[in-house]
Amino acid sequence: MSLSEFELIQRYFAEASTDASVALGIGDDCAVLSVPTGQQLAVSIDSLVQGTHFLEGTPADLLASRLFGSALSDLAAMGATPAWLTLALTLPEPDEDWLQLFSSRLAQLCNEYHVSLVGGDTTKGPLTLSAQVHGFLPRDHRLTRAGAKVGDLICVSGCLGDSRGGLDGLLNGFENHTEAGYLLERFYAPTPRIELGKILLGKANSCIDISDGLLSDLSHILKASGGLGARLQLEAVPISSQLIATFGEESARQWALTGGEDFELCFTLPPNYLALLSQLPVPVAVIGKVTDRADIELFLRGEPCQIQGSGYDHFQRKDD
Ligand code: ADP
Ligand code: MG
Secondary structure: OOOOHHHHHHHHOOOOOOOOOEEEOEOEOOOEEOOOOOEEEEEEEEEEEEOOOEOOOOOHHHHHHHHHHHHHHHHHHHOOEEEEEEEEEEEOOOOHHHHHHHHHHHHHHHHHOOOEEEEEEEEEOOOEEEEEEEEEEEOOOOOOOOOOOOOOEEEEEOOOOHHHHHHHHHHHOOOOHHHHHHHHHHHHOOOOOHHHHHHHOOOOOEEEEOOOOHHHHHHHHHHHOOOOEEEEEHHHOOOOHHHHHHHHHHHHHHHHHHOOOOOOEEEEEOHHHHHHHHHOOOOEEEEEEEEOOOOEEEEEOOEEEOOOOOHHHHHHHHHO
16 A cells, blocks of 8 residues: 555544544544443444445545444434444555545534544455444433334334335336435435434334335334234325335335335334324334234225235245
8 A cells, every 4th residue: 555554544534533532532442432321332233345335436525425324323313412433444455535534524514413433443455344333321211112102103204215215216217317416415425313312212112124125124213112913004104205206106115114224214213202203303104003913014095905025025035
């Protein structure tokens, strides 16, 4: 590497943190960090591997936003407040344009979400990016997948399927380009629903972020909650007009149920919190109810239905 590892870290990642919780940041063998009194640490790591999660040549700023959004989304799903980030970079070469683009977008996002980059690792090899995020939770309070109760409202934030639409457009081209920018943005820059997660803490009985697809992720909640089931009204599943305009209603509905990586929150809420739903920082839709039948039943305008060759089967297979 023409740029030494030391120079690379100094130049692109070593900005000192001003956060009081960071006793010692980048530059020594470890960071030294203080968890505020009465809080616990929530920790999660996510990786993006070239060829598996993104195509060669993907602009570095888009990789930064995708990595950051997907990693912070796990904190949102627990109701945690983001605090620190560590970053493991495996790079084929120290490309300065790439590093500039990546590090400046990452710094921008860290600033926006009040996250301090406190350390990491830099190695040579096939392009792989890993972000470990750390957040705070009030002691013994957290949103988890377990805890859904029969009769809970099943809710989702934002719109589903857009990220899958963006990916399809990247791989196969967009049938109609008008909304391509919006769909690509949803794929490359998912919004971690931090504020929503914090509000739901102590109110929702269960929560997960949608990374594998609604049916698959909801099934994780139902399973973790002791083998419960769900009745879903498909017409209530929120789908953007942009996704429908670009790919038609059938694909849009399919992707809303089974497409992954929207990083919206799916949570179950006791019905007495119904009024809360109109006071949230993002639109939230009620799409069904938790039942005691260990099964997901789908209804479209009151009629039972199955989703062709996809989510529902996929859900069954995954759990078998
Ligand atoms: P060591 O060899 O002791 O593990 P390194 O030389 O790998 O230390 O790293 C030196 C310092 O730079 C450490 O504080 C480490 O956390 C930080 N660091 C290394 N790579 C990155 C990176 N990609 N982003 C942020 N900090 C990094
Ligand atoms: Mg060391």
